[in-house]
Amino acid sequence: MEIVRVPRIMSLITKELQIKGKSIGFVPTMGALHEGHLSLVRRARNENDVVVVSIFVNPIQFAEGEDYEKYPRDLEGDKQKLEKLEVNYLFYPDVQNLYPEGYSTYVTVEKLSDKLCGRFRSGHFRGVATIVCKLFNIVRPTRAYFGQKDYQQTLIIKRMAEDLDFDVDIIICPTVRELDGLAMSSRNLYLNEKERQAATLLYRSLKEAEKILREEMAPDKAKRRMIEILSSDPLVSEIQYAGVYDPLTLEEVNQKNNKYLIALAVKIGDTRLIDNLLIE
Ligand code: AMP
Numbered sequence: 001m002e003i004v005r006v007p008r009i010m011s012l013i014t015k016e017l018q019i020k021g022k023s024i025g026f027v028p029t030m031g032a033l034h035e036g037h038l039s040l041v042r043r044a045r046n047e048n049d050v051v052v053v054s055i056f057v058n059p060i061q062f063a064e065g066e067d068y069e070k071y072p073r074d075l076e077g078d079k080q081k082l083e084k085l086e087v088n089y090l091f092y093p094d095v096q097n098l099y100p101e102g103y104s105t106y107v108t109v110e111k112l113s114d115k116l117c118g119r120f121r122s123g124h125f126r127g128v129a130t131i132v133c134k135l136f137n138i139v140r141p142t143r144a145y146f147g148q149k150d151y152q153q154t155l156i157i158k159r160m161a162e163d164l165d166f167d168v169d170i171i172i173c174p175t176v177r178e179l180d181g182l183a184m185s186s187r188n189l190y191l192n193e194k195e196r197q198a199a200t201l202l203y204r205s206l207k208e209a210e211k212i213l214r215e216e217m218a219p220d221k222a223k224r225r226m227i228e229i230l231s232s233d234p235l236v237s238e239i240q241y242a243g244v245y246d247p248l249t250l251e252e253v254n255q256k257n258n259k260y261l262i263a264l265a266v267k268i269g270d271t272r273l274i275d276n277l278l279i280e
Helices: 007-019 035-047 075-084 124-139 148-163 186-190 193-198 200-216 219-231
Strands: 002-004 024-029 050-055 089-091 143-147 169-173 236-245 260-268 271-279
Touching (some): 002 007, 007 024, 007 124, 024 124, 035 050, 035 143, 050 075, 075 089, 148 169, 148 271, 186 271, 193 200, 200 260, 219 236
Parallel strands (some): 024 050, 143 169
Antiparallel strands (some): 236 260
């Protein structure tokens, strides 16, 4: 695996690959890699000639007071995991190279970015859309892989790729979970033992909501039940949102629909966690 730190060099490499007709599978990440990330990498490895993984903790997607500084970083561990999966290139740029002095250009995907997490994380999706746009231009992927765990992010990236005419297939991969159902996340490392135990409520509330939707198609009742479950543990310090949404518009759904997104964002102690289920 070759490690590339400079965007211009990464770009030269992928330009060459493109000329040679090689397909490029790309997995953008913020590192501290777990099985969720690795499932994306495996899929990319199966479907492409060349695999590029990026690790970049993107400062502009963190709002003031969020966890940018303390976000987990484990380059050595990450390298070993990626080597094992036969990744060809690890793109590991530094902040100065991607946002040099004078940097002034940002990508905003309207409407979708204001919903759900957007209501609580000011500027977050503008930061995400901007970095993914830059990475797409540098890496020139044939296919790019994202996790359903960040469902709103996948919708926003698909919208951006279509609106800005990126010639890339956006591939969404299922959420990988711990044995007790907790969605894997780099932020799970912040949880102490008791908080980790309390975090199992997230998946439980999603599954209960799913049951109510499948049996009764009653989104209001499903939402009430989710909030009841999440409120039952004092370690859940804040429920930012929990409910049933339209999977395309992210508007709250109050009536029978043919598809539902059940989604939530809660804080356990100081740790913000999100999760979702899609119901067809
Ligand atoms: P992150 O490093 O958190 O920015 O995540 C990088 C990519 O991995 C994103 O596309 C995430 O949606 C995806 N991802 C993170 N956690 C999981 C998971 N538990 N299952 C599947 N994909 C995931």
